[in-house]
Amino acid sequence: MSDTGRLDDIIAAHAGRDGPLLPILIDVQHAFGCVDAGSEARIAHALNLSRAEVHGVVSFYHDFTAQSDPRPVVELCRAEACQSRGVEALVEAAEAAAGSRVKIKTVYCLGLCSAGPAARVGDNVHARLDQAALVDLVQSA
Amino acid sequence: MIVARISDDALAKACGADAVAAAFAAAGCSVERVSSWGMHWLEPLVEISGVGFGPAVPADVAAILSGSSDKCIGAIADHPFISSxxxxxxxxxxxxxPLSLEDYAAxxxxxxxxxxxxxxxxxxxEEVTRSGLRGRGGAGFPAGIKWQTVRNAVGTRKYVVCNADEGDSGTFADRMVMEGDPFQLVEGMAIAAHAVGAERGYIYVRSEYPHAIAKLDAAIALAAQIISPFLVEVRVGAGAYVCGEETSLLNSIEGKRGEVRAKPPLPALEGLFGCPTAVNNVLTLAAIxxxxxxxxxxLxxxxxxxxxxxxxxxQLAGNIKHGGLYETAFGITLRELIDDIGGGTASGRPVKAVQVGGPLGAYIHPDQFGLPFDYEAYAAADALIGHGGIVVFDDTADMGNMARFAMQFCAAESCGKCTPCRIGSxxxxxxxxxxxxxxxxxxxxVTALPQMHNAPKQPRSREADLQLLEDLCETMKFGxxxxxxxxTPYPVMSALKHWPEDFA
Known part of the structure; x- marks a missing residue:
């Protein structure tokens, strides 16, 4: 099926809900890896919003990106609790292991604050990371 | 057959609980995935006939089953962390x-x-008001009075919204409720709906909690008949910390930018889609x-x-030996929490500072550890309880850097609507x-131009910069x-006050 067809299916799946925009954008980001200008225009048209309104929402939230990034993502928590458990000392090694192949994304809090440093790959979470474990995680991402 | 009970909480999974569960299943045990006891330093914790073993790895299975494991902690319910x-x-x-209706009803x-x-x-x-329950999200507003306002408000539709956007570092109690006891939250929302006259409810969960989202979706489907005609739906956030603020959260559900709304009108009168809305934190609703x-x-x-x-x-978090969830009556001191219950730092070094209440909470110096856990006592000490998260730092922490991080975090997460926050940070x-x-x-x-009569011609001194930082914090706090x-000024000013040497 074409991308337009998939996009329209996503829009149709949520169109009857109250406040459908965020659920649509989450699904579009998940399906295409981004919410690009073309998608914004089509969503705007379907929901009777202006493109500016949709773009304003897309650009507000950290989870939405304008361009897809084919690299695997390792989300590394660098909030206070993980900092107190030494995450900052691991960042350099993680970046080195990632190189240009893996994207290391900084997030603030995965809710594993008593067992940090913590990271997330997809829906799998990892805690009590030391340098070796984090480098392993990045290499296997 | 031996029943091994192992948590399926995200933290237990992150520490390898799935592999331990698989190893017990392979050894012929019946494995039950239960909620977490909250003793996080012992996860994955295995419970067999009430006796606990942890932190377990798959290689421990044989020793645990033969009774020779040195990871035995005795009866879990009698462990001092739990029994106190x-x-x-x-x-x-x-x-x-978590998802057993049978267990929940029993x-x-x-x-x-x-x-x-x-x-x-x-x-x-009236009964909720009489219980003295205050909002657990941070502001501590009496729950009964909020409900009364929504109940009395005029509107064709009313909503109950659960704020599950638990973005504060050092907090995980909401996540544990959603993953460990989701029916309790659903029940609390159904009670709130009956109280205020709402037919629909939303749970707004942050996208960083995939396990909680899955558990809630499943729990709502299972409990749909019981809570009917009340309808609940999970809405997922998109990575904006500020959406934990109630008006920003409402905008986000409506499909708008998560910008904060000016109050009044209160959400209790004009909230979601302009209708009277009771917005309560997960812990508030779960207490109901x-x-x-x-x-x-x-009681x-x-x-x-x-x-x-x-x-x-x-929530005991950060650099603490015995981290986890500790529910107790208000009034406990930080000294008891950190030294007696938490066992000091995980690194074994002395405690330097404790941040209570998330990224917006003050850093508290060990000299103030006698402070009782109480909304008013903390407010009087220029600190806040917030959502009850406690992050411990050892003496390697650089408090000047932490103050900078607080400002940096505010800059990254500001919704941009008001100037003091957007530019001040x-x-x-x-x-x-x-x-x-x-x-x-x-x-x-520019300042050197002759037209700039009032601009200082000399560089500002360090003292003037410190004064300026104080003024800036004042502006942010009140503006x-x-x-x-x-x-955000709380962590900054408290760090500056107690550890001025870290700003040198």
Whole structure:
């Protein structure tokens, strides 16, 4: 099926809900890896919003990106609790292991604050990371 | 057959609980995935006939089954970390399978809802008010009074919204409720709906909690008949910290930018889609079923100190030896929490600072560890309880850097609607950098122009920069629309006050 067809299916799946925009954008980001200008225009048209309104929402939230990034993502928590458990000392090694192949994304809090440093790959979470474990995680991402 | 009970909480999974569970299944045991007891340093914790073993790895299975394991901690319920707690909201933690309706009903589930539905909404609100329950999200507003406002508000539709956007570092109690006891939250929302006259409810969960989202979706489907005609739906966030602020959260559900709304109007009068809306935190709603059970309200009121009634699920996090969830009546001191219960730092070094209440909470010096856990006592000490998260730092922490991080975090997460927060936070980062680098501000080309009569011609001194930082914090505190800009000065000013040497 074409991308337009998939996009329209996503829009149709949520169109009857109250406040459908965020659920649509989450699904579009998940399906295409981004919410690009073309998608914004089509969503705007379907929901009777202006493109500016949709773009304003897309650009507000950290989870939405304008361009897809084919690299695997390792989300590394660098909030206070993980900092107190030494995450900052691991960042350099993680970046080195990632190189240009893996994207290391900084997030603030995965809710594993008593067992940090913590990271997330997809829906799998990892805690009590030391340098070796984090480098392993990045290499296997 | 031996039954091995292992948590399926995200933290247990992150520490390898799935592999341990698979190893027990392979050894011929029946494995039950239950909620977490909250002793996080022992996860993955394996429970066999009430006796605990942890932290377990797959290689421990044979020793645990033969009774020769050195990871045995004895009867879990008798462990001092558990037996010294007073668990009301977390009464089921570790004991039930999160998505088992059978387990939930067998442990007193739905009793609160059944009793609430036999009462008039007015009597129900009165009982919640009498319990003394205050909002657990941070602001500490009395829950009963908020419900009363929504109940009395005029509107064709009303909503109950659960704020599950738990973005504060050092907090995980909401996540544990959603993953470990989701029916309790659903029951609390159904009771709230009966009290205020709402037919629909939303749970707004942050996207960083995929396991909680899955559990809630499943729990809502399973409980749909029981809570009918009330309808609940999960809405997922998209990575904006500020959406934990209630008006920003409402905008986000409506499909708008998560910008903060000016108050008034209060959400209780004009909230979601312009309708009267009760917005409550997960812990507030999860406390409701207990309060509505027979005699629950008066028990709740009898606990705690002063105007902080009932119990608080306190989250021990950061560099602490025995981290986890500790629910107890208000009034406990930080010294008891960190030294006696938490066992000091995980690194074994002395405690330097403790941040209570998330990224917007003050850093507290060990000299103040006698402070009782109480909303008013913390406010008087220029600190806040917030959501009850406690992050411990050892003496390697650089508090100047932490102050800078607070400003940087505010700059990254500001919704941009009000100036003190949007611009003040960026200026705050620059100012702290300048103070710490000890190089005076360069006068730029513009200030040197002859037209700029009032611009200082000399670079600002360090003292002037410190004064400026204080002024900036004052402006943010009193000029910001919401707690993000308004409370960021707490960590900054407390760090500056107690550890000025870290700003040199």
């Amino acid at each position: 707690q007073q668990r009301l909201t977390f009464a089921r933690a570790g004991k039930t399978r 442990t007193g589930g739905w009793a609160g809802l059944n009793r609430a539905r036999s009462m008039t909404p007015a009597a129900l609100v 079923p207990h309060i509505l059970s027979e005699g629950g309200a008066s 709740y009121d009898s606990l705690g100190i002063d105007r902080s009634k009932g119990t608080m699920p306190i 960026i200026r705050g980062v620059e100012l702290i950098d300048r103070i710490r680098s000890a190089s005076p501000a360069a006068t730029d080309g 910001s629309l919401c707690a993000l800009g308004g409370f």
